[in-house]
Amino acid sequence: MAVDALHGWLEQGREGDRADLLLRLLKLQEEVGEVAQAAIGAIGQNPRKGVTHTWDDVGAELCDVAITALVALRSLTPDAPAVFAGHLERVRTRSVGSGSGQAP
Template sequence: MSDQTPLSDHAPPGPELWASVDALWEWLDNSRPIDGPDGVLLRILKLNEEVGEVAEAVIGATGQNPRKGVTHTWDDVQSELCDVAVTALVALRTLTPDAREVFARHLERVTRRSRTPS
């Protein structure tokens, strides 16, 4: 894996994250060729494409395809994972204007559940 600046040196995601998500959502909404329920479904299906790109990058970073060899780096994998996260947040914003609150509540539940012994 690559060396990165420690997370503590970065500001935590906050309002600027959601401002970016809103801007991306608006840009995509204004330029999508298909509106209505089909457009929403296509926005959500975009996640599958992005997850596939993560898989491709992992296979490329580990050289698992002997015909191609090493074609990607772990930085590529990180970038593709970020694309998945952004795509998921934009898809959530497509479903609700309250995406920030919905995500915060869900993250709180998942975090709480992870701290509860099984």
């Protein structure tokens, strides 16, 4: 899995302590800021800069957020795929129901 490969790459030469995990969580905040910057640039909200980004840029930044979050989750637990899948299913069930077309 690509997330495991990225996690392994980041772990090379590191002790794998909680400081590394904290830094990965802080990196997530940085990536979210880049989404905001791209969205502001896509709508031209800053009159001094005008339109500086496209909605494709926003999408790419959102992908960076997802990747960063998944690598951080993998740093927290080696069972990240199962943890994520279980959580996603719980959110789906409480949001759209069990498939009957009605919310629970």
